[in-house]
Amino acid sequence: MIGLLDANNFYASCERVFRPDLMHQPIAILSNNDGCIIARSHEVKALGIPMGAPYFQVKKILDQHRAVVFSSNFSLYGDMSCRMMTLLDALVPRMEIYSIDESFVDFSGIKDISKLVHHIKNHIWYSLGIPISIGVGETKTLAKVANQVAKRKGKGPSVHILKGESAIDEALQNLTVRDIWGIGRRMSERLLGFGIYTGLQLKQVDPRWMRRQFTVMGERLVQELNGISCLSLEDVRDPKKSIQVSRSFRSPIRELEDLRSVVASYAMRLGEKLRSDGLRTKNIMVHIRTNIFQKNSPQYRNHTVVTLPNPVEDDINLVKACTRALEDIFKEGFGYHKAGVMAFDLLSQEDNVQFDLFSSLPTEDQGRKELFQALDSLNKRYGSGTVSLAACGNKPRWRDGKKNVSPAYTTRWKDLPKVFAK
DNA sequence: TCTGGGGTCCTAGGACCC
DNA sequence: TCTGGGGTCCTAGGACCC
Known part of the structure; x- marks a missing residue:
C-alpha cells in the first residue's frame, strides 16, 4: 500500500502557525507582485474563489468577508516543508517527497497501517501546527483518490484508507475524470466527448484503447486505477534537468x-x-x-x-x-x-567535462604542447580527475548549400599517461 | 490599472548513421 | 523499373503537476 500525505491549504496553514489568531479567518496568499491568488484557506475556497484568480477581480469579495491577504513568503513555506518532511521521514520506512507539501509513503510491510497514519497525522499537527490529510491506496493514483476522500471529511487533519473493490468503485463514482491525478483540462474535455464522466467509468475503460487515444500516460492511468502499479516510489531524487x-x-x-x-x-x-x-x-x-x-x-x-x-x-x-x-x-x-x-x-559535478581545442594541430610537437596546456587548464579549473581524449579531424561538408563542419573520425585513448609517455 | 513560478514527461518528425 | 532494415539523436510542442 502507498500513502499520500498532503498538507491542507499548505501556504495558508504556514501563515496560521505564526498567526494563531487567524485560525478561523479566511486567508489568501498572493503571487509575485500580488498578482493573483495562489493559495486559499478553507474559508476562502468556500467563497468560491478559484485558484489563480487575479487579485483585483476578487478583492472586493475578500474584503467583504474580512479575509486576511498575504504576499507570498516562499522561504517560510520552504522551511516549514523541510520540517514537515523531516518529521515524516522519522516515522516511515520509505518516502518520496513529491512537492513542497506532499509526500508518497511506502507502507509495505507495515502491519497496522491505520494506526501509523493516525499517528503521523497527529504528530505533525501537534509538533508543527500543520493540518495534513493522508490517503492510502494500492497505487499512487489510488492514494491520491483516497486523499481526496480524506479531504472531503472536513477541514481538519484526516485520513482515509481505500481498500476493497467496492470501496474503490464508490470513491471513483464520486469523482469526475478531471479530479483524477494526471487528467488535466484537455484530456478531460476529450474524455467527456467519449461519454466518460466519472472516475469509475475511466477505471472500466480498455487500457489498450486508452493507449491509442491518450498515449502511454492514459494507459498507465487506467492501470493505476485498477490497482496495477505503474508509477513507482522514487525515494532517491534524480538531479534536476x-x-x-x-x-x-x-x-x-x-x-x-x-x-x-x-x-x-x-x-x-x-x-x-x-x-x-x-x-x-x-x-x-x-x-x-x-x-x-x-x-x-x-x-x-x-x-x-x-x-x-x-x-x-x-x-x-x-x-x-x-x-x-x-x-x-x-x-x-x-x-x-x-x-x-x-x-x-x-x-x-561528477560528469565529464569537455574541453575543446579549436586550433588545428599541424605537427606532433605542437599538438603535444597544446594538449598539455589544455590539461593544465583542466586541472586548474576542475582539479584532478580521469581524462579521456578525443581527436576530431574536421572535414567540411555541405548541406542545403551551406558549409557545415562535423567530425570525420574519433579516436579515443583510454590511458592518457601511456600516450604521453610515447 | 492590476492576471505566478517552476518543473516533468511524452510524441512526432526530421536528420543522420551503418 | 524495381529501391532495406535497424538504429540514434535532436527539437518543438503539447499536456500535466504543484
Whole structure:
C-alpha cells in the first residue's frame, strides 16, 4: 500500500502557525507582485474563489468577508516543508517527497497501517501546527483518490484508507475524470466527448484503447486505477534537468538597459541555484514577452539559447551569456511584461567535462604542447580527475548549400599517461 | 490599472548513421 | 523499373503537476 500525505491549504496553514489568531479567518496568499491568488484557506475556497484568480477581480469579495491577504513568503513555506518532511521521514520506512507539501509513503510491510497514519497525522499537527490529510491506496493514483476522500471529511487533519473493490468503485463514482491525478483540462474535455464522466467509468475503460487515444500516460492511468502499479516510489531524487528563474513585472519595461539589469539579476539567482544543487550548465535560454493579457496591444515573444563551450555555474559567465542572449531577442517598441532565464541539460559535478581545442594541430610537437596546456587548464579549473581524449579531424561538408563542419573520425585513448609517455 | 513560478514527461518528425 | 532494415539523436510542442 502507498500513502499520500498532503498538507491542507499548505501556504495558508504556514501563515496560521505564526498567526494563531487567524485560525478561523479566511486567508489568501498572493503571487509575485500580488498578482493573483495562489493559495486559499478553507474559508476562502468556500467563497468560491478559484485558484489563480487575479487579485483585483476578487478583492472586493475578500474584503467583504474580512479575509486576511498575504504576499507570498516562499522561504517560510520552504522551511516549514523541510520540517514537515523531516518529521515524516522519522516515522516511515520509505518516502518520496513529491512537492513542497506532499509526500508518497511506502507502507509495505507495515502491519497496522491505520494506526501509523493516525499517528503521523497527529504528530505533525501537534509538533508543527500543520493540518495534513493522508490517503492510502494500492497505487499512487489510488492514494491520491483516497486523499481526496480524506479531504472531503472536513477541514481538519484526516485520513482515509481505500481498500476493497467496492470501496474503490464508490470513491471513483464520486469523482469526475478531471479530479483524477494526471487528467488535466484537455484530456478531460476529450474524455467527456467519449461519454466518460466519472472516475469509475475511466477505471472500466480498455487500457489498450486508452493507449491509442491518450498515449502511454492514459494507459498507465487506467492501470493505476485498477490497482496495477505503474508509477513507482522514487525515494532517491534524480538531479534536476532544468532550472529557471522568471518573473512578471508590475509595470512594463521598455528599455534594453533596464531589461538587461533585470536579466542579469536572474542570471545571478540562476547561478545560486546551480551551485546549491552542485550543477553546471552549458545551455542557457533567455526569454522575454509582452503582456499576453493585453489583447489589444501588439504582442511579441522570443527566446534564444546560448551554448557555451564549457560548463559554468559562476555569476560572471552566466550574466555574460544571458545579457548577450537578451540582445539577440530584444526588439524596440514593445513594453515587456515578463522575462526569464533557464539552464537545461545540466551536468553534475561528477560528469565529464569537455574541453575543446579549436586550433588545428599541424605537427606532433605542437599538438603535444597544446594538449598539455589544455590539461593544465583542466586541472586548474576542475582539479584532478580521469581524462579521456578525443581527436576530431574536421572535414567540411555541405548541406542545403551551406558549409557545415562535423567530425570525420574519433579516436579515443583510454590511458592518457601511456600516450604521453610515447 | 492590476492576471505566478517552476518543473516533468511524452510524441512526432526530421536528420543522420551503418 | 524495381529501391532495406535497424538504429540514434535532436527539437518543438503539447499536456500535466504543484
